[in-house]
Amino acid sequence: MKREKKDYYEILGVPRNATQEEIRKAYKKLVKEWHPDRHPENRKEAEQRFKEIQEAYEVLSDPQKRAMYDRFGYVGEQPVYQEAETGSSFFEDVFREFENIFNRDIFDVFFGEESGRRERRKYARRGEDIRYTIEVNLSDLINGTEIPIEYERYETCLRCGGTGVEPDSGYIGCPRCGGTGRIREEKRSFFGYFVSERTCDECGGTGRVPRELCHECGGSGRVLRRVRRTIKIPPNIEDGGHLRISGGGNAGYYGGPYGDLIITVRVKSDSKFRRSGRDLIYDITIDYLQAILGTTVEIPLPEGGTTMLKIPPGTQPETVFRLKGKGLPGEYGRRGDLLVNVHVEIPKNLSREERKILEDLAKRRGIPVA
Ligand SMILES: [Zn+2]
Ligand SMILES: [Zn+2]
Numbered sequence: 001m002k003r004e005k006k007d008y009y010e011i012l013g014v015p016r017n018a019t020q021e022e023i024r025k026a027y028k029k030l031v032k033e034w035h036p037d038r039h040p041e042n043r044k045e046a047e048q049r050f051k052e053i054q055e056a057y058e059v060l061s062d063p064q065k066r067a068m069y070d071r072f073g074y075v076g077e078q079p080v081y082q083e084a085e086t087g088s089s090f091f092e093d094v095f096r097e098f099e100n101i102f103n104r105d106i107f108d109v110f111f112g113e114e115s116g117r118r119e120r121r122k123y124a125r126r127g128e129d130i131r132y133t134i135e136v137n138l139s140d141l142i143n144g145t146e147i148p149i150e151y152e153r154y155e156t157c158l159r160c161g162g163t164g165v166e167p168d169s170g171y172i173g174c175p176r177c178g179g180t181g182r183i184r185e186e187k188r189s190f191f192g193y194f195v196s197e198r199t200c201d202e203c204g205g206t207g208r209v210p211r212e213l214c215h216e217c218g219g220s221g222r223v224l225r226r227v228r229r230t231i232k233i234p235p236n237i238e239d240g241g242h243l244r245i246s247g248g249g250n251a252g253y254y255g256g257p258y259g260d261l262i263i264t265v266r267v268k269s270d271s272k273f274r275r276s277g278r279d280l281i282y283d284i285t286i287d288y289l290q291a292i293l294g295t296t297v298e299i300p301l302p303e304g305g306t307t308m309l310k311i312p313p314g315t316q317p318e319t320v321f322r323l324k325g326k327g328l329p330g331e332y333g334r335r336g337d338l339l340v341n342v343h344v345e346i347p348k349n350l351s352r353e354e355r356k357i358l359e360d361l362a363k364r365r366g367i368p369v370a
Contacts, residue, residue: 090124
């Protein structure tokens with residue numbers, strides 16, 4: 001992974017010696033200011049800024065990550081929204097080696113359900129993607145269109161800025177670790193007796209927990225909102241194709257970035273055309289005289305409008321004319337063909353005059369008729 005050097009202090013606009021309170025205030029202000037929904041005209045840029053702000057806050061609001069960032073200019077080997085392992089004890093290191101060897105969590109072997117607690121640690125992570133299917137008609141699929149949609153998603157709670165902490169309520173010492181940020185465990189195993197120490201999962205090693213959870217979101221940092229958004233469907237998208245709208249999904253947890261909105265575009269069936277893979281089939285019936293003498297017919301196009309098709313003299317029934325590139329869009333926007341299937345109608349009832357003309361014609365050509 002390429003590691004970009006980002007100045008988190010600059011992103012939040014705070015000095016390097018800023019207090020946690022100053023960082024939190026700056027974050028809350030910026031996250032409101034750069035919420036992508038407030039910048040419909042340059043959404044891409046706002047999403048980028050929004051993510052950067054979230055990322056900067058995620059690091060600077062965590063004393064351990066901030067210390068690491070101040071020292072090394074980055075946090076962890078992995079993207080910062082994943083948990084950066086910090087300050088593990090000797091035993092954890094040894095056991096991590098075992099985990100690697102056996103490819104399983106050796107803590108489970110020794111500690112049983114005790115280790116499950118490690119999972120509950122409140123670390124920043126990306127919000128979930130949201131999937132949405134849009135049905136469009138044939139002409140919109142080919143020409144492109146804009147479709148307004150409405151859906152529910154979790155958004156970053158504006159009251160607490162996603163932290164889950166009630167603003168200005170302050171902190172108290174962590175009851176789980178007694179304010180030390182570390183948890184010691186004495187364990188007996190077939191190796192003998194040993195002491196393990198690990199980061200407190202309740203306070204994440206900070207030794208303190210918020211006095212009050214946010215009154216708006218109840219501490220989750222996210223609130224469910226109904227959002228409207230206009231989806232731009234580009235021309236010639238494949239039926240069943242996907243559009244990914246970055247940051248359109250659920251808000252991240254504890255300051256993590258938003259997930260994406262993934263739109264599946266499906267074409268509605270059309271009464272005029274039948275489908276055969278990427279090709280469209282249009283059925284047309286012409287009179288037997290038109291088949292014999294030739295004619296020009298008007299063919300509707302899937303993108304709207306019509307085209308004129310020349311039927312040459314002597315066209316046989318069920319002849320198929322291929323209009324290249326007038327079918328359904330496929331991969332890379334390349335369209336299939338429009339197949340015009342020509343049926344010829346033989347009249348069931350003829351007028352006396354018509355019958356007379358045809359009988360004369362048959363006689364002249366020596367064709368026996370009834
Ligand atoms: Zn604690
Ligand atoms: Zn909140």
